[in-house]
Amino acid sequence: MSSRPTLDHRAKSHLSYFIYMAHRVSGLLLACFLPIHFFLLSQSLFGADELDHYLKLTDFWAVKVGEWGLVTLLTIHLVGGVRLLMIEFGTWRGLRKGWIQVAIIVSIISGLLFLALAG
Amino acid sequence: MGLIIVKNYFISIKNLFDLTFTIPRYNSTMSETNLKVKVWRGAEQGEFVEYLVPRNSNQTVLDVVTYIQRKLDPTLSYRFACRVGMCGSCAMTVNGVARWTCRTHVAKIVEGDALEIAPLNNLPVIKDLATDMREFFNKWKGAVGFFKGEQTRHDDFAIVKPDSEERQLANAGIECIGCAVCYASCDVVASRSNYLGPAALNRAWTLTNDVRDTQQLDRLRAVAGDAGCHTCHTHGSCTERCPKQLEPTAGISGLKKLVARAAVRGTKWGKL
Amino acid sequence: MSTAIHSSAVLQAKLWYAQRISAMVLGLCVAIHLFIMFYAIRGGLTAGEILGRTQGNWLFAIFYEVFVLACLVHAPIGLANILRENFPRSSGLIVLPWALAALILVLGTAAVIGVFTGGVGR
Numbered sequence: 026m027s028s029r030p031t032l033d034h035r036a037k038s039h040l041s042y043f044i045y046m047a048h049r050v051s052g053l054l055l056a057c058f059l060p061i062h063f064f065l066l067s068q069s070l071f072g073a074d075e076l077d078h079y080l081k082l083t084d085f086w087a088v089k090v091g092e093w094g095l096v097t098l099l100t101i102h103l104v105g106g107v108r109l110l111m112i113e114f115g116t117w118r119g120l121r122k123g124w125i126q127v128a129i130i131v132s133i134i135s136g137l138l139f140l141a142l143a144g
Numbered sequence: 145m146g147l148i149i150v151k152n153y154f155i156s157i158k159n160l161f162d163l164t165f166t167i168p169r170y171n172s173t174m175s176e177t178n179l180k181v182k183v184w185r186g187a188e189q190g191e192f193v194e195y196l197v198p199r200n201s202n203q204t205v206l207d208v209v210t211y212i213q214r215k216l217d218p219t220l221s222y223r224f225a226c227r228v229g230m231c232g233s234c235a236m237t238v239n240g241v242a243r244w245t246c247r248t249h250v251a252k253i254v255e256g257d258a259l260e261i262a263p264l265n266n267l268p269v270i271k272d273l274a275t276d277m278r279e280f281f282n283k284w285k286g287a288v289g290f291f292k293g294e295q296t297r298h299d300d301f302a303i304v305k306p307d308s309e310e311r312q313l314a315n316a317g318i319e320c321i322g323c324a325v326c327y328a329s330c331d332v333v334a335s336r337s338n339y340l341g342p343a344a345l346n347r348a349w350t351l352t353n354d355v356r357d358t359q360q361l362d363r364l365r366a367v368a369g370d371a372g373c374h375t376c377h378t379h380g381s382c383t384e385r386c387p388k389q390l391e392p393t394a395g396i397s398g399l400k401k402l403v404a405r406a407a408v409r410g411t412k413w414g415k416l
Numbered sequence: 417m418s419t420a421i422h423s424s425a426v427l428q429a430k431l432w433y434a435q436r437i438s439a440m441v442l443g444l445c446v447a448i449h450l451f452i453m454f455y456a457i458r459g460g461l462t463a464g465e466i467l468g469r470t471q472g473n474w475l476f477a478i479f480y481e482v483f484v485l486a487c488l489v490h491a492p493i494g495l496a497n498i499l500r501e502n503f504p505r506s507s508g509l510i511v512l513p514w515a516l517a518a519l520i521l522v523l524g525t526a527a528v529i530g531v532f533t534g535g536v537g538r
Binding site for chain 1: 442443453462463464524536
C-alpha cells in the first residue's frame with residue numbers, strides 16, 4: 026500500500042514549465058547574490074584601493090565561473106521576465122513559446138560573451 | 145484462456161509461499177503485442193496493479209480501461225459517458241499527464257508497451273479512477289462563476305455585439321465543460337488547497353466580460369486575495385493541457401490586471 | 417466579506433502590481449546594465465576604471481539608485497511569493513523578505529554613494 030501518485034516530472038515536461046522554473050530559480054539565486062554584489066561595490070566608500078582589494082578576489086577562477094553563472098542567470102531572468110510581462114500585459118498571443126527559445130539562446134550568448142570579454 | 149493463465153501467474157507471484165509458477169508470461173496463444181497497463185486501485189492509499197491488455201490499432205486509453213473492467217477485473221471503478229470527446233467525464237492521469245482517455249490514442253502515448261493510468265491529481269479519490277469533483281465545482285461557485293442579470297422575460301433582449309472586444313474575450317473561454325484536466329495539472333492547486341484554480345478563474349473571467357452580468361464587484365472580490373488570481377504563477381500547464389485548447393492563463397492574466405486596477409484605482413463597477 | 421480578508425486581497429493586488437511595475441523598470445535597467453558591464457569588463461576590471469566612469473557622474477548615480485530602488489521593490493516581493501508557496505504554514509518566514517529589502521536598500525545605496533564619491537574614507 027502506498028499513497029496515490031502526485032504531480033511529477035512527467036506533468037511538468039513542457040517548455041512553459043521549464044522557463045517558469047528557470048525564471049524562478051534564477052530570481053532566487055540573483056536575490057541571494059545581490060546583497061553580496063552591493064557590499065563589494067560599497068567598499069568604494071573607503072576609496073579605490075579598498076575596492077581594488079575586493080575586486081582582486083574576482084581573479085580566482087571559481088569566482089569567474091560564478092560571475093559567468095550570474096550573467097547567464099540574469100539574462101534568463103530578464104528575458105523570461107519580459108515574456109511574463111508580455112503574457113500579463115501584452116495582447117494575448119499564447120504562452121509566447123518564441124520568447125522561451127529567445128531566452129535560452131540569448132542567455133547562452135550572454136554567457137559566452139562574458140567569457141570572451143573577461144578573458 | 146491465455147489471459148486467465150496470466151491472471152493466475154500474477155496471483156501466484158503474490159502468494160509468496162506458493163512456489164508453483166505455472167506458465168511463462170507469453171505463450172503461443174497470446175500475441176506478442178500486449179500492453180502492460182498499471183492501474184491505480186484503492187483510494188488515497190492503494191497500489192498500482194498491472195493488467196495485460198491485447199494491443200490493437202486505433203485503441204484509446206478508454207478502450208483499455210473498459211477492457212480491463214469488462215474482461216479482467218469487474219471491480220475496477222472509473223467514469224466515462226459520451227466516449228467521443230464532448231463531455232470530459234473520462235479525464236484521468238495517463239503516464240503522469242492529465243488527459244481525456246477517450247481522445248488519447250494508446251499509440252501516441254505508450255512508453256514501449258507500458259501504460260500507467262491513475263485518477264486525476266489534486267482531487268480526492270473516491271475509488272480507483274473516480275475522483276470527487278465537488279471541490280472543483282464548489283470553487284467555480286466560489287469564484288462567482290455563474291451568471292446573474294437584472295432583466296426579466298418582460299424586458300427586451302439584451303443587445304450584445306458579437307464582435308465587441310468584451311464578447312470576443314468571453315467567447316474565447318466559454319467552451320469549458322468542467323473536465324478538471326487543467327485543475328489536475330496545476331502546481332498551485334496542488335500546493336495551496338484553497339486556490340480557486342484555472343477553470344473557476346477562467347469562468348469568472350468570461351463573466352467579467354459579460355456586459356449583462358450584475359455581480360462584477362462581488363466577482364472581483366471573490367477572485368482577489370490569497371486563493372485568487374494573483375496566486376497563479378504562470379507555469380502554463382493549464383493552457384498546455386486543456387483538451388479544448390482553452391487558455392486559462394489568458395483569462396487569469398486579464399483578471400490579475402482587472403483586480404489590481406480595482407484595488408488601486410477602481411473600475412467602472414467600483415473599488416475593491 | 418470580512419475586512420480582514422478584504423484588506424489582504426487589496427494588499428495582494430497591490431504587491432502584484434508593484435512587482436510588475438518594478439519589473440518593467442528593471443527590464444530597462446538590466447538591459448542597460450548588461451551593455452555597460454560587457455563594455456566595462458573588456459580586458460579586466462579595476463577600481464580605478466570603475467570609479468573613473470562613475471565618480472562625480474550624476475547620470476550614473478541616478479540610474480543606479482533607480483536600479484537599487486526597483487530591486488528593493490521587486491526582489492523581496494518575489495522572495496515572499498516563493499516562501500508563501502513553499503512554506504505556507506511558516507508565517508514567521510516573512511522576516512526574510514524584509515531582511516532582503518533592508519540589505520538591498522542600505523548596501524545598494526551605499527554602493528551608489530561609494531562609486532559616486534570615490535571614497536569618504538574610514
